[in-house]
Amino acid sequence: MCRxxxxxxxxxxxxxxxxxxxxxxxxxxxxxxxxxxAITVSQVAEYEGAIIGHLAMSPVLVNGEDIGWLGLAPVSVWPDCQNQGVGTEMIREAIQAASDFDWAGIVVLGNPAYYQRFGFRPASELGLSCPYPDAGDAFMALALKQPAPTGLVTYHPAFEQL
Ligand SMILES: CC(C)(COP(=O)(O)OP(=O)(O)OC[C@H]1O[C@@H](n2cnc3c(N)ncnc32)[C@H](O)[C@@H]1OP(=O)(O)O)[C@@H](O)C(=O)NCCC(=O)NCCS
Structure with missing residues (x-):
């Protein structure tokens, strides 16, 4: 169950x-x-009353401006509970929540094979880039509103500690 x-x-x-x-x-x-x-969407997955998964979304800037885009990170599932659809359910619910609350789009840094199932595409296809030069197609975007912006996406300063 997600909440x-x-x-x-x-x-x-x-x-x-x-x-x-x-x-x-x-x-x-x-x-x-x-x-x-700075957490805009915080979703947990519960099983028998225990939290077994979590994801966070926080606002990102595009070209230094807050235009309603979010960064999805991190996504975590308890090791024994991975590969059973928990991450998928949380991510789908979080995307729905972001859309319901009128956010304009979401970026994520992750495995393209995993995230494309949710509608994410390489951000470069939309003309969005991130400050991490090695990110390549691992930097992905999902536009919830059109037109989608182009430019440089920067995460919350707290990500600099990673
Ligand atoms: C990545 C993670 C959130 C996925 O959640 P999950 O509940 O295990 O995944 P689901 O059951 O929803 O989906 C399973 C799919 O995810 C893939 N997958 C699992 N872990 C993965 C990982 N670390 N990277 C890429 N893909 C992964 C599986 O291969 C499977 O793919 P398939 O459906 O094509 O067979 C979870 O495994 C996790 O917490 N991993 C450790 C932390 C991490 O790497 N987080 C992501 C970076 S922010």
């Missing part, structure tokens, strides 16, 4: 993110984004 994050979920989310990535960096990023009020 939005509620007050009191923070510690369990922290554990899931830490376990999914097997290092503290992404869990620290989620904490830092939350502390700075």
């Amino acid at each position: 939005t994050e509620r007050p009191g979920d923070g510690d369990e989310i922290d554990e899931v993110v830490f376990a999914a990535f097997n290092r503290p960096d992404e869990a620290d990023l989620v904490l830092s984004l939350r502390e700075q009020g």
Whole structure:
């Protein structure tokens, strides 16, 4: 079952993110984004009352401007629960939530084979780039509104700690 994050979920989310990535960096990023009020969409997956998955979206800038685009990151599923559709369900719900709340588009850095099933395309096809020179087709975009912008996408400063 997927739902939005509620007050009191923070510690369990922290554990899931830490376990999914097997290092503290992404869990620290989620904490830092939350502390700075930068998480716009925070979705959790629950199984038998325990949180087994989490994803966050935070606003990104395009050419230095806030034009209603979001960055999807990080996405975390408890290791024993991976490859059972949990990530897919959370991502679909989060995209729907972003659309319902009138956001204009979403970018993600990840595996193209995984994210294309949600409608993401290489961001370069839309004329969007990111500051990470090695990203290539791993930097993807999904426009929720037209026309889609072109230009340089920058994530929240908290991502610089990754
Ligand atoms: C990546 C992740 C969020 C996917 O969630 P999930 O619930 O395991 O995935 P689902 O069951 O929804 O989807 C399974 C598909 O994802 C693929 N997949 C699983 N982990 C993957 C990974 N790290 N990279 C790319 N693809 C992955 C599987 O191969 C499978 O593909 P298929 O449907 O073509 O066979 C999860 O595996 C995870 O937390 N991984 C560790 C953290 C991470 O790498 N996060 C993503 C970067 S932000």
